[in-house]
Amino acid sequence: MEILGNLNVIGYGLAAIGPGIGVGIVFGLGNQAIARQPELRGPLQLNIYLGMALVEALAILGFVLAFALPYTSS
Amino acid sequence: MEILGNLNVIGYGLAAIGPGIGVGIVFGLGNQAIARQPELRGPLQLNIYLGMALVEALAILGFVLAFALPYTSS
Amino acid sequence: MEILGNLNVIGYGLAAIGPGIGVGIVFGLGNQAIARQPELRGPLQLNIYLGMALVEALAILGFVLAFALPYTSS
DSSP, X not given: OOEEOOHHHHHHHHHHHHHHHHHHHHHHHHHHHHXXXXXXXXXXXXHHHHHHHHHHXXXXXXXXXXXXXXXXXX | OOEEEEHHHHXXXXXXXXHHHHHHHHHHHHHHHHHHOGGGXXXXXXXXXXXXXXXXXXXXXXXXXXXXXXXXXX | OOOOEEHHHHHHHXXXXXXXXXXXXXXXXXXHHHHHOGGGXXXXXXXXXXXXXXXXXXXXXXXXXXXXXOOOOO
């Protein structure tokens, strides 16, 4: 078999697709909200951080899992 | 089997899909927010950099993982 | 088995999906921002270049990785 590699990397790669788009949406639309209502910058900023952390966590879970699950049966 | 290759490259490739779109959204919508509220350029710019860094990190994690996880059982 | 090929090429192909869309978003929305606030053309243009470079880099990393990671166990 000439295919090398570790499926765990594919697993992480898949886990990063959604959060990559999602965190981008959080910041992109969040900045637009701040520009629309500048006096609400404080609470909006907080919401951006909260949303970012929750979405980013999904990818980090995939990163942890890639190391946590065994990849050899030996 | 005549298929060669390393699955870790596929893993990174998947990990780059989301951040590729996400960083684009952060900059695209961020620029629009700056255009709407030019006097907020400073904090918005900062938010753009922060969002970019957090999203880009997800792809870099995939890049690191592609080297970190073993791809041969030998 | 008559299927030939190298999985690393698939890996790069996947890595090009996101940045392909992302750079498009950066330029598309960036140009709209310039059209909305023409007097900010300088800094917005700079932001477009910066965002483009950061997104494009993700695809280039996949290109590098396709050569860097071994695809034969010999």
